[in-house]
Amino acid sequence: MREINSEQIKEKVKELFLKANYYIGEDVLNSIRKALNVEKSETGRYVLRMILKNYELSANEKLAICQDTGLAVLFIKLGQEVHIKGNWKEAINEGVKEAYIDGYLRKSAVTDPVFDRKNTKTNCPAIIYTDIVPGDRIELLVNPKGFGSENMSALAMMKPADGAEGIVDFIVETVRKAGPNPCPPTIIGVCVGGTADQACVLAKKAAMRKIGEHNPDPRYAKMEKDALERINKLGIGPAGLGGSTTSLWVSIDYVPTHIAGMPVAVNICCHADRHAHGVLYGNKKDKYSIN
Ligand code: SF4
Structure with a gap:
């Protein structure tokens, strides 16, 4: 049994949210650089250059990549042989709060979503998904x-008979309807299967798969390629100002589901x-990486 102090969790959460907000992953950087060579629209190329400049400024000046610094979402793998000393949920929220206050990141969380909409001024509460896994470490x-x-x-709660073609149609249609709103070029995460709620959570996780890594199942990999090709023919382009770089990547994951259904979630x-990954081993060693 390894002991991990809640203070260490707080510090790690703070560090990761600051890094995620200041530094973009190499895979996104390279993908945008590559897109610059193939984008035909002059305006599109201008926008891509501005995006690259923005990443550079953020990293050099330690400034947020975007003014919308987001709601704090965490996916945690908690080793079953870890004993946490202290209150881990409080530690996570404290880490988020310190990152957003000390890092001058915009606090975007509001309390009641319909009536009061009062800013919590801490960007908390964090949204935390936890998996208990074998081992003696915590992955964040x-x-x-x-x-x-x-x-x-x-x-979409699709019918099994809609098949791969129906899923790709739904992905492309979702991106078409979104138009310029999600600040293209985008990365599309998809999860097929599970229940409605599980598909939504895993679609968000799929959007964080490294650009360039296809689903190991060639049938799903083909769907990813088909969807991306069709999306980039929509003409939405960088910042929605026209062009062939609407999305950088499509990642499709799947999980088992019910015989009567085929949920499809697109994130x-x-x-x-922005995302950052870190591992806590307690006092012995502690690792960090951006992707
Ligand atoms: S959607 Fe647009 S405004 Fe919101 S975080 Fe992304 S780039 Fe920023």
Whole structure:
């Protein structure tokens, strides 16, 4: 049994949210650089250059990549041989609060979503998904999620007979309807299967798969390629100003589902594709990486 102090969790959460908000992943950077070579629209190329400049400024000046610094979402793998000393939920929220206050990141969380809509001024509460897994470490994947893109999410409870073609149609239609709203070029995360709620959570996680990594199942990989090709023919382009770079990548994951259904969730992530991954081993070693 390894002991991990809640203070260490707080510090790690704070560090990861700051890094996610200041630094973009290499895969996104490279993908935008590549798009610059193929984008035919002059305005589109201008927007891509501005996006690259923005990433550079954010990293050098330690400034938020975007003014919408997102709701704080965390995916946590908690080793079953870890004993946490202290209150871990409080520690996570404290880490989020400190990151957003000390890092001058916009606080975007409101209390009651319909009537009061009062800013909590801490960007809390964080949205936490926890998996208990074998092992003696804690893995954290943090995702500050902006709402220009989150608002464009979609769920379809499809019929099994709709098949792969129906799913790809739904993905492309979701991106078409979103138009310029999710700040293209976007990254599209999809999950097929499970229940409605499970599909939505896993679609968000799929959007964080590294650009360039296809689903290992060639049938799903083909759907990813087909969807991306069709999306980039929609003409939406960078910032929605026209062009062939509407999305950088489509990641489709799947989970088992019920015989009578085929839920399909689409989560759209903007070019401010922020996430950071870290591992806590307690006092012995502690690792961090951006993707
Ligand atoms: S969708 Fe993304 S890039 Fe657009 S405003 Fe929101 S966080 Fe920023």
